[in-house]
Amino acid sequence: MNTRQNAEQSPQGAGNGAENEAANGAAEGAIAVGERFVVDVGPVAHGGHCVARHEGQVVFVRHTLPGEQVRAEVTEIGPGGRFLRADAIEVLRAAPERIPAPCPWSGPGRCGGCDWQHVDLAGQRALKKDVILEQFSRLTRLDLTAHLGRELEVEAVQGDQDGLGWRTRVEFAVDEGGRPGLRRHRSHDIVPVDTCLIADPRVLDTGVLSTTHPGSTAVDVVAPSVGEPVVVEVPHGPVPVVRERVILADRELELEVSSRGFWQVHPGAARTFVSTVLDWLDPRPGDQVLDLYAGVGVFAAAFAEVVGDRGSVEAVEGDRVATEHARDNLAAFPEVKVTRDRVDRAVRRMVRSKRRADLVVLDPPRTGAGRQVCRDVAGLGPRTIGYVACDPAALARDVGYLIEHGYALRDVRAFDAFPMTHHMELVAVLDAP
Template sequence: MSGRQKSRGRGPRRPRGRPASAPTRVGESLTLDVGKVAHGGLCVARHEGQVVFVRHALPGERVIAEVTDGTTKSRFLRADAVQILRAAPQRVTPACPWSGPGQCGGCDWQHTSVDYSRELKAQVVREQLQRLAGIDRQVEVEALPGESDGLHWRTRVELAIDPAGRSGLRAHRSHRVVPVEECAIAVPQVAKTGAFSGQWPPGVTGVDVVVPGVGEPVMVTLPELQPTPSVRERVVTASHGTHDLDVSARGFWQVHPAAASTFVEHVLQELEPRPDERVLDLYCGVGVFATFLADRVGPDGVVVGVEGDERATEEADTNLASARADVHLVCGDVGEVLASPVIAEELGQHGHQPHADLVVLDPPRTGAGRQVLEAVAALTPRAMAYVSCDPAALARDLSYAAELGYELHSLRAFDAFPMTHHVECIAVLRPHAGEPMEHSILPFEDRRESGRCRGDGPV
C-alpha cells in the first residue's frame, strides 16, 4: 500500500491542513524558446515564469512542447518538443525510427550529430563543476577509440516484455514498453540473437542480452530460472598488458567495448603506481582496476579492493587469484568498511594510522559522498583517481575533497555512452601544494565493523 489509505464508500479524503493538489499541466501545449542545455539530456526554457525542462530540443530552437509532468504550482515542468518551429542548424533526422517524443527513452541526442552532442555534454560538465565545486575548467568530451557516428556500440541491452509478449525498451521516465525491431546504438550481434523478434511466453518480463569481449552472446530471461552465467571480458591496454576477467552476465560492466581498456590505461598513466605501494580500490566490482594495479605494485605491494556486491566480490577473487601483489578483497558497504578496523588490518599501519599510497574510486551514479571522502583523505594517499558517470555527483564530491586538502590535478571526460546524455569523467586528485598529509581519524573502537569476503566467501 502507498502512504495514503483509501476511504470506503466515499471519495478520497484530504489530510487536514494540507492544500488541495494543484491543477495538472500534463498534456498542455506550450510555445517555447529553448535556452541552454541542462543535465539529463534536457534543455531549459521558461513559460510565464515557470522553468520548463524540454526533451528532444536543442539550444536556440523555437518549439511547441507538450507538458509531460508538473502542475501549476510545480517548481518546474517537464515537456517533450513535439513540433519544431525554428530548428537549430545542428538538428538531424534521428537514425532510430523509435526515437522521439513518447517513444523509446534510451537515447537523448538522436536528433543531433554525435559531435554536437559531445559539445552539449561538455557544457554540462563545465557548468556542474563551476556551480557545485567552484572549479572553472575547460572540458572536452572525447570519443572512445573506434567510435565514429555514435551507433552500434552498446554490448549489453536490457529489454522489457510487454503484456502481449513483445520485446522492447521503456519510454522515458515510464514503465511502458515500446516494442522495437532493433536498437541503433547496440552492436549488431544483439539483434542477431533474436531477442527483438518472436513472441515471448507468458511470465517472461525481460531479456538481458550480453555480447562479451570473449565468446558468444548470452541471453538471460527474467525472472531467472537458472543461476546467472558469467561471461568473459577482455581488457587490452597499450602499455600495461591484457587481462581477461569473469563477470556476471547481469553484473556491472562498461557497455562500450573500448571503455574499460581506455579507463584503465588513463588511470594507470595518471597514478603511476610504484613497486611496493599500497593501493585501495573502492567500489572495485570484479577487479578491473585492481588486476592491473596488482601488476604494477608487484609482489611486495598491497592491493585492497572493497565492493558491496557479493557476486562481484567472488568474481574479483577469481580474477585476482594469480595476481602478483598481496591482494585482499572486502565485501561490504564502502562507507562502513572504511569506518571499521578492516582497512587498517588489510592496508597495514603507517605510524599510528592506516595509510594508502593510491586510491581508486569508481562509485555508483550517486557518488561517493562526504563520509567516504573523509575516510579516504585520512589515509593520506599521494593521489586518487575518481571515476564518475554523473558530473553533478562528481562536482559535489570534488568540493568535499577540496575541503579535505585534495585538489583537482587532471580531468578527462569520455563519451562512453554516445547518443545518450551520460558521460564518464576521470578526475585525478592530489594534495594541495604545501598541504600536510595528516587528517584526523576516529579511534578503532568508535567505528562500526562490517563483514568481508575472502577467497572462500564471507567470513
C-alpha cells in the same frame, strides 16, 4: 542546506540552477498535461533536457536544443507545480547541430532510451561539456576551463565510430504478451521496438527482438568481448558468466563477470578508463593501493602487476556475486586482497586502524562516494586519488569534498561512453597537498 549537500541527496536533480528557480515557480494547477505552447529554448541541463520558460514557469524540454524555438507539449507537472516537463513536438527554429534522428523509435512519446538522436555527435559532446562545466561551477565553485588551462573535450572512447552499435549489454523490457521492447521515458509503458541502433549488432543477431519471451519480465542480452552473446530471461532463466578482455598498452587482462553484473557497456570503455587511471596514478613497485567500488576487480588487476609482491592492492566491493568473481579474477596475485563490504564502512575501519594508502581508485555508482567516504579516503593520506564517475554532479560534489581536505584537482577527462544519450563517464585525478 548548501548546494553540495543538495546534490548528495539527489545528484540527478543538480541541474543548471533552473530547479532552484523552479522552486519559486508558478502556482500549481495553472497548466495541464497535454497543453501546448511555443517556447524559446535555453541551455541544456543535467539530465538531457533543456531549460525554457513559459509564462514565468520553468519548463524542462526534451527533444530540443539550446537556441531552438519549439512547440512544446506538457508531459508532466513537477511536484507542487514547481516546474513542468515537456516534449518538443514541432521545431519552429532549428539549431545547426540538429539532424534527422537515425533511429525510427526515438522522439516524443517513443522509446525513452536515447535523449539525443536528433543531435550530431559533435553537438552531443558539446552539450555534455556544457553540463560538466555547469556542474563544476555550481557544486565546486570551480571554473574548470580556467583551472585546467584548456577547453575540456568530451572524447570518443577507443573504437567508437559513429556513436551507433556500441551497447554490448541491453536489457529489453517484456510486456504481458511476452513481446520485448524498451521503456518510454519516465514511464513503465513498453514500446515494442524492432531494432535498437545503439545496440551492438551481435545483441540483435541473437534474434531477441523477433521472438517472444513468455513468462519473462525482461530479457538481458550480453555480447561480451570473449565468446558468444548470451540471452538471459529475467527473472527465471540461468545467469551465465561471461568473459571480458581489456587490452592495455603493454598487456591484456581477462576477467569473468556475471551476465547481470556490472561491466562497462561500451566495448572501448574499460580499457580507456583503466589506461587513464594507470597513466595518472603512475603506480610504483611497493605501493599500497585501494580499489574502492571494485566490481570484478579490473582496476585491482591492472595495478597488481605493477606494485608487485612488495606492494599490495585491496579491492573493496559490496555485491556478493561481483566479489566472488573478483576473487577468481585476482587469484593469481597474492598481493591482492578482496574485501566484501560497503566502502563507507571499510574506509572508516581503515582510518580508525591508522592505515595508510599510497594510491586510491574510486569508481562509485551514480550517487557518488559522498562526504564521509571522501573524508576517510583523504584521511588515508594517498599521494594520488583517481576518481571514475558516471555522474558529473556527483563527481563535482565529491571533488569539492576532497579539495576541502587539502587535495588538488590535477586533471579531468570526459568520455562519450554512451553516445546518443545524455550519459557520459569522467575520470578525475587529485593530488595530496
